[in-house]
Amino acid sequence: MLILDALSKTYKSGDTALSDVSLNVPKGQIMGLIGPSGAGKSTLIRCINRLVEPTGGKVLLNDVDLVGLGKRDLRQQRRRIGMIFQEYALVERLTVMENVLSGRLGYVPFWRSYLRRFPADDIARAYALLDRVGLMEHADKRADALSGGQRQRVGIARALAQDPELLLVDEPTASLDPKTSRQIMRLLIEICAERGLPAIVNIHDVPLAQQFMQRIVGLRAGRVVFDGPPDELTQDALTTIYGEEDWNAMRKGDEEQTAAEADARDRLAALVV
Amino acid sequence: MSSAYPTSWKRPPQIIKDRRWRIAIQIGIVVYLVLAISTVDVNWARVYEGLERGQRFIMGFLQPDFTSRWRDISTGLVESLTMTLTSTVVGVAISVPIGIGAARNIAPHWIYAICRSIIAVSRALQEIIIAIFLVAMFGFGPFAGFLTLSFATIGFIAKLLADDIEEIEEAQAEAIRATGASWWQVVNYAVQPQVMPRLIGLSLYRLDINFRESAVIGIVGAGGIGATLNTAISRYEYDSAGAILLIIIAIVMVAEYSSSYLRKFLQ
Amino acid sequence: MTELSHHSQIWTYRTPRARLLLWGGWLALVALFVYCWQVMTARTMWVFVWDAPTQAADIGSRMMPPRWSYLPELMGPLWDTINIATLGTLGGVIMAVPIAFVAARNTSPSLLILRPIALFIIVASRSINSLIWALLLVAIIGPGLLAGIIAIALRSIGFIGKLLYEAIEETDAKQIEAITATGASGVQVLSYAIVPQIMPAFWGITVFRWDINIRESAILGLVGAGGIGLKLNASLNTLAWGQISVILLLILGTVVVSEWVSSKMRHAII
Numbered sequence: 001m002l003i004l005d006a007l008s009k010t011y012k013s014g015d016t017a018l019s020d021v022s023l024n025v026p027k028g029q030i031m032g033l034i035g036p037s038g039a040g041k042s043t044l045i046r047c048i049n050r051l052v053e054p055t056g057g058k059v060l061l062n063d064v065d066l067v068g069l070g071k072r073d074l075r076q077q078r079r080r081i082g083m084i085f086q087e088y089a090l091v092e093r094l095t096v097m098e099n100v101l102s103g104r105l106g107y108v109p110f111w112r113s114y115l116r117r118f119p120a121d122d123i124a125r126a127y128a129l130l131d132r133v134g135l136m137e138h139a140d141k142r143a144d145a146l147s148g149g150q151r152q153r154v155g156i157a158r159a160l161a162q163d164p165e166l167l168l169v170d171e172p173t174a175s176l177d178p179k180t181s182r183q184i185m186r187l188l189i190e191i192c193a194e195r196g197l198p199a200i201v202n203i204h205d206v207p208l209a210q211q212f213m214q215r216i217v218g219l220r221a222g223r224v225v226f227d228g229p230p231d232e233l234t235q236d237a238l239t240t241i242y243g244e245e246d247w248n249a250m251r252k253g254d255e256e257q258t259a260a261e262a263d264a265r266d267r268l269a270a271l272v273v
Numbered sequence: 274m275s276s277a278y279p280t281s282w283k284r285p286p287q288i289i290k291d292r293r294w295r296i297a298i299q300i301g302i303v304v305y306l307v308l309a310i311s312t313v314d315v316n317w318a319r320v321y322e323g324l325e326r327g328q329r330f331i332m333g334f335l336q337p338d339f340t341s342r343w344r345d346i347s348t349g350l351v352e353s354l355t356m357t358l359t360s361t362v363v364g365v366a367i368s369v370p371i372g373i374g375a376a377r378n379i380a381p382h383w384i385y386a387i388c389r390s391i392i393a394v395s396r397a398l399q400e401i402i403i404a405i406f407l408v409a410m411f412g413f414g415p416f417a418g419f420l421t422l423s424f425a426t427i428g429f430i431a432k433l434l435a436d437d438i439e440e441i442e443e444a445q446a447e448a449i450r451a452t453g454a455s456w457w458q459v460v461n462y463a464v465q466p467q468v469m470p471r472l473i474g475l476s477l478y479r480l481d482i483n484f485r486e487s488a489v490i491g492i493v494g495a496g497g498i499g500a501t502l503n504t505a506i507s508r509y510e511y512d513s514a515g516a517i518l519l520i521i522i523a524i525v526m527v528a529e530y531s532s533s534y535l536r537k538f539l540q
Numbered sequence: 541m542t543e544l545s546h547h548s549q550i551w552t553y554r555t556p557r558a559r560l561l562l563w564g565g566w567l568a569l570v571a572l573f574v575y576c577w578q579v580m581t582a583r584t585m586w587v588f589v590w591d592a593p594t595q596a597a598d599i600g601s602r603m604m605p606p607r608w609s610y611l612p613e614l615m616g617p618l619w620d621t622i623n624i625a626t627l628g629t630l631g632g633v634i635m636a637v638p639i640a641f642v643a644a645r646n647t648s649p650s651l652l653i654l655r656p657i658a659l660f661i662i663v664a665s666r667s668i669n670s671l672i673w674a675l676l677l678v679a680i681i682g683p684g685l686l687a688g689i690i691a692i693a694l695r696s697i698g699f700i701g702k703l704l705y706e707a708i709e710e711t712d713a714k715q716i717e718a719i720t721a722t723g724a725s726g727v728q729v730l731s732y733a734i735v736p737q738i739m740p741a742f743w744g745i746t747v748f749r750w751d752i753n754i755r756e757s758a759i760l761g762l763v764g765a766g767g768i769g770l771k772l773n774a775s776l777n778t779l780a781w782g783q784i785s786v787i788l789l790l791i792l793g794t795v796v797v798s799e800w801v802s803s804k805m806r807h808a809i810i
Contacts, residue, residue, distance in 0.1 A: 049721055051717055051720065051721060075723045075724070075725060076723065077723075078720075078721060078722065078723035079722065079723035081721070083718065083721040083722075085714060085717075085718055087714060089714040089715055089717065089718035090715070090718070091715050091718075091719065091732060091733055091736050091737070092712075092715070092736075092737075093736040093737060093739065093740075094732070094736050095284060095285065097282055097284075098284065098732075101282075102719055102722060102724070102732050103722050104722075105719065105722050105723065105724035105725075105728045105732060106722055106723025106724055106725075107723075110725065110727050110728055110731075113724075113728050113731065113732065114727075114731050116282075116283075116284050118282075120280035120281065121280070123278075123279065123280050123281060123282045124278040124279065124280045125278075126282075127278035127279055127282075128278050131278070139282070140285045142287075155718075158718075158722070162722055162723070168721075288808065288809065305626075309623040309626060309627055310627070312619070312620060312623055312685065313623070313627070313684075313685045313686055313689065314684065314685065315684070315686050316682060316684065319681065319682040320681045320682065320686070322682075323680045323681040323682060326679065326680045327680045327681070330676065330679075330680060351579060352580065354576075355576035355577070355579045355580040356580055358572065358573065358576045359573060359576050359577050359580055362569070362573050397792055397795060397796075398792075399755055399756075399758070399759055399791075401671065401759045401762065402759065402788065402791075405776065406599070409595065409599060410592040410595040410596050410599065411588055411589055411592050411595075412585055412588030412589070414583060414584055414585070415580050415581075415583075415584070416580070416581060416584040416589060419580060485667060485669060486669070488668075488669065488672065489669040489671050489672060492671060492672075492675065492762070492763065493762065499672070502672065502675075503675065506675055506676060506679050507679075509679070514676070518668060518672075521667050521668065522663060522664050522667045522668070525663065525666070525667035526663055526667070529663075
């Protein structure tokens with residue numbers, strides 16, 4: 001179970017990315033995080049494993065507070081948190097197998113990882129995961145030889161190799177076509193269900209979020225403005241998240257703008273249905 | 274984890290796939306290294322003796338002496354700097370027609386062949402070797418150095434300029450040509466605007482290289498700070514040598530910094 | 541609307557001010573050139589200069605048939621030259637790699653103290669030609685191959701170090717972030733996320749520098765640092781122009797071969 005308590009982040013430039021975010025993610029829950037770009041979604045998930053250093057608040061993962069841990073302890077805790085990235089973030093010039101095994105780096109001493117001599121258990125686990133994501137025969141290929149969907153599967157396998165207690169997923173489908181996006185989302189959901197893993201998924205595609213998430217949190221300007229099941233995400237809720245100013249700006253009386261406004265409303269409505 | 278999955282994995286070889294070739298190459302490398310290192314015949318007694326001198330040199334570097342040989346240093350420096358500037362200007366001026374002539378897309382075939390061979394000769398010969406010949410022909414002093422650096426500049430600038438011209442967007446040249454422009458007008462309106470910024474950048478870069486080279490060709494008698502340095506080292510005046518080296522490093526740093534600034538300003 | 545006023549004028553490429561500045565710049569350059577030319581040639585003996593064509597013809601006729609019988613004697617020094625270049629490159633790489641990691645902004649252990657030192661080492665090594673390094677080293681540790689190898693190594697540090705640290709700074713931050721997120725330690729991030737990304741650049745730079753070092757080590761003998769340059773120096777001192785032409789042709793051939801080898805190797809690696 002993950003508890004965020006009054007989490008805040010202000011960048012050195014003075015921009016406040018997160019202010020006072022408090023959330024509970026129970027075991028097995030898949031939570032979608034939506035919001036306009038710049039709302040702080042990616043800062044939020046990076047504050048959890050401290051790729052971005054939060055400036056205030058607490059992050060409790062199964063009762064361990066991650067904020068304020070020393071370097072070594074932080075590394076130990078990071079092993080418990082698997083992360084999946086927008087553009088896969090695989091090490092392109094390494095083989096698929098090495099990419100999956102890199103999920104074990106926090107568990108093995110440097111010399112083993114340097115010589116690529118991972119323990120037998122780790123290797124068997126890596127093969128099992130590759131089999132699970134359907135890439136068994138690609139183990140020896142270089143990561144840059146794979147297609148986008150395949151790369152994201154490797155990314156999932158790498159995160160799972162950590163044997164995590166939480167998955168952080170940053171825009172997993174942003175660089176994939178609609179069909180592959182759905183396959184990847186389905187795979188993620190299945191895997192989380194199999195392992196009872198909680199997950200936080202940053203996602204900008206609202207229909208996709210509604211289709212797959214159990215719970216949706218809307219973020220706007222670094223604050224939680226919506227928190228509920230997907231079917232409560234009404235048109236009004238979406239306006240709260242994505243902003244009203246744009247709508248108001250269009251309301252200048254001009255006929256063309258009224259038409260544009262209607263169009264925008266229609267599209268939003270289509271999203272909600 | 275079920276035991277059905279393999280429990281060992283080896284990274285497949287990336288470049289040379291055949292195992293025998295890999296072993297052969299590894300053995301070859303080891304044999305070469307053993308042979309090569311065995312040819313290095315070191316006179317350890319001499320090296321040990323030299324340690325004291327090395328120490329003096331490092332001390333000289335840390336406590337450089339700018340004053341006692343300042344007259345020689347400043348003469349050498351002025352020679353080097355004037356040599357650098359004049360040779361870069363002359364070299365670039367000669368490079369421009371040669372570079373245009375060596376661009377396949379705008380020069381006739383026979384001119385292309387001539388210009389490319391001039392470039393090849395200039396690039397193949399080391400500055401030092403050219404300097405040796407030019408000193409033999411023109412006598413000692415900075416004039417031979419000036420000629421050396423000008424000649425070396427031609428190989429550098431003309432080659433890069435020609436490659437640039439060959440890469441210009443044909444569409445633009447085509448558009449100008451379509452208006453009925455003459456060859457000169459094509460060069461002026463289509464080629465020049467596209468390659469001019471690069472040419473200025475390359476010239477500044479070459480200015481920097483020419484200064485560094487001017488410090489070397491003095492060793493074979495072509496004047497400049499290199500001659501002063503050579504004298505200082507052969508007199509074992511390491512503090513003066515250290516001063517000269519520090520001046521060279523400082524000038525190169527200033528040149529690098531200001532040329533990157535100037536390039537940004539000109540673009 | 542200042543732009544409107546331009547329509548009344550005849551169209552010009554640049555504004556008058558910019559043109560003035562440009563012409564001023566060119567004029568200043570010409571004046572500087574003339575001044576430098578005068579300073580430089582103040583002590584030139586023009587007699588020698590006018591005499592140059594005769595000298596050239598004389599040297600040319602002496603060089604012309606090359607003394608091919610000298611060739612076998614050159615094989616030993618040629619082997620030395622190749623060794624100087626190869627071992628020097630190796631030494632340079634060994635020293636340049638840690639310096640590059642210290643100099644790269646994203647891997648430097650200390651930005652305020654160590655990074656400037658590493659950058660200074662790189663600039664110092666780059667500013668000073670290998671021949672000057674050789675000159676110094678021959679004075680310090682005596683003539684021979686070792687001085688040449690160290691000279692080549694010292695000069696290579698700056699070249700390899702600079703290109704390598706730029707390559708390190710250009711690595712993809714996302715891959716590094718991803719490996720960090722797995723709980724990997726600093727060295728593990730280095731070996732899994734950074735090293736694989738810079739490997740092609742590393743080999744390309746090394747082979748390229750080796751190619752340059754072959755050219756440079758050919759002349760190090762002029763100051764006593766071993767290799768074929770020793771023979772060149774000896775022949776120059778005795779004005780044996782027939783031998784000099786053989787040596788130059790041999791150097792030229794070696795340079796062509798090394799260029800071919802290095803381009804082949806770079807293609808194989810990348």
